[in-house]
Amino acid sequence: MNQSSVLCGLKAQIRLPRCAVFQYEAPEGARLIQVWINGKEWTVPEGLTLIQAMWHTGHEVIHGIGCLGGVCGACAAVYRMPGNFRLFNALACQTLVKEGMAFSLIASYPTQRAHYDIETLADPKEGLFELYPESATCRNCNACTEVCPQGIDVRTSVWQAAFGDFKGVAESTMSCVMCGLCVSRCIAEMAPHEIALYARRAYGSRELPFPDNLRHRIDAVQNGSFDQDLERLTHLTSEELKLECGVK
């Protein structure tokens, strides 16, 4: 018995459900452009995202797709444009193909992640240097900021973390999707997105006071303040419940 062969080439064998009729479409009359995907030249219509261009040309993409909504960080990509020496970055699900673009997905970038329990750290500020000692070694090259597809000022956030301004980190890195492109460019071998996550968590868990309105409500629930009312509601007939809940 060879189980491993059973599902190899799955896509080729299975009958696709009819439901897969939806298609992302380029605008009517979109002109065709040349792009290079993983080093190979293709012709695709303008108006597609990088991921859609990969589908259009028959690529199956599993590593490198997550939410398709620009927040999960699975689809980090780098690209170059003709006649330009710069390396550009992108989230492949949110970036449109351009004439002459040469792009590759960076579906995963190896990253060092510290082990810690944010709630029991003795001193969160010192903890940063114990968990991420390299976080104080920024050489100000700014490559992290330039590569960030979210437009975060990554270099500043690294300095904010090193100086203990965790609130500043929280504000400057809110839109981080943890794609890890900053790690790929850091000459000080840092993982700026992990450092930022640590600082944000330390700020939220250890610096900011626990919110009063939440504390009071948790206490009230624990004291059983709502038990009777909720108990009564769950025991009403559906008609009674409808009457009770029906009016705003």
Added chain:
Amino acid sequence: MWGEMTAPTPYDHLPEFDPSEPVKMEASERKKLLDRYYPDYRTEHKSTLRVGQNGGDIVPDEIAEILQSRSLLGTNHPKDLPSQPDIEVDLLIIGGGGAGMTAAIFAQEAGASVLLATKLRVGDSNTVMAEGGIQVALGEDDSPVHHFKDAYRGGHFTGDPELLSTLVKEGPDIIGWLIRKGVLFDRDPSGNLSLRKGGGTTRHRLISAKDYTGLEIIRVLKEDLMNSGVAIWEFSPAVELLQGPEGSCAGAVIRDVDNGSLKWVKAKSVLLATGGTGRLHIGSFATSNHFGATGDGLVMAYRLGARLVNMESFQYHPTGVIYPSEMAGMLITEAVRGAGARMFNVHGKRFIPELETRDVVAAAIIRECEEGRGVRTPSGHYGVYLDLTTIDREMGEGTVARRFPNIVKLMGKHQVDCTVQPILVYPTLHYQNGGVSVDVSGHTTIPGLYVAGEVSGGVHGKNRLMGNSLLEVFVYGRRVGLAAIRESADRKPFSWHEVSLGHVFRFEGELEKEFPGTPLSEAPVLFPDYRKHPDGSKV
């Protein structure tokens, strides 16, 4: 060099927007609007289930197709299991979104051996995409009782009162857990959690992290889960559940997507947290869901004999982007309407009070487009204008950029500046209201099989209010994870020889009887396939 594209856009001739209030709706008009235009209530593209526990139920064609489907293990699948499983655990969690991650963290802390298998990466889920917030009753004028009533009314009086009561009561405590882990929710100047208003509610009850609420939570939980010691298999979808003694669940067959190999997992408890079904594109609607939302849990549970509930009921979020077309389906959070955004048809008229429940607003947009008052896009679709500029006018310049940075950023990447231009929207398939029938501990009708999150059904009835599902994944992730390991400790031991795929054979037999000679699809779907051959045909 090529010239600039001169193709017409829906922004070339914007109508003048008339700010006059739309007419308020009576209950009877709401019902008429829903019956006529909301996809759930329309009769086209529906099928009656003929096989399985829900035989006789009428569901969308796409749901019928995946439920009445053949096993991915194929017709020549091994009749005998391997001589031993690849791994044995107390709890197997299938799915790595909000519910699965929460369940895993709590179960591991309680000392169980836990394996979490997920088909993409941990955190790739609808949870990470949640924009607007979580409902939790914290206001001085609010209470879990008001929360219950709003949710029950919002669900058109079809939600399960027990499930709802547990949700609203345990909500505050689980939010406290998230905050202690370092999740940063927006605060007001006094340090309290800021409370905003969502559609269909009577109180300000939404807490949020700007419009990155799901991302903020998932970043934090993922870090803890990866460090927790839970065994994690990524890119490893389940393709079939395993049957144990007396029709119970005894584990699952997991496929490694990179090499196609199968892994056989024996588990005392199995928790399905596989999420929703948006990527089935029910009714050919675009979707806001993540890439893996293909209803795999429904398929596997149904084959094992679990009962489903409200499977005819889906949430079409009213405001999905319809132009630019490459963004089709992407969600614009309801919070923008809570903040004062207005909707206009092609004539520049408002056509529905913007804070009606999601289903009513969606039905109204479909009505406008079907009756010729929609705006045509270059791809030939229709939509209506969602105008955020009123927010800045009413609440001060810069409010949109401050409160909705993600929307501004994403639309900006596609050359739409939503601080000065309206967004073109049409309903997008957003949420599976129904699912596997559960009680407050996530029990299904199958012993040993538990369910949490979007794959479950009952708590929201036939319509979900904004922010209640995000609360559900954490409240029930914890509850069900803990119940599953508590009961796994008491489960009577069984041997691998008592484990089988008997339910798959039985189900295939029933299919053969009902659909003799008919080619049926294979499921779970696992991933949608948007590829085209160079000639434009589907792969």
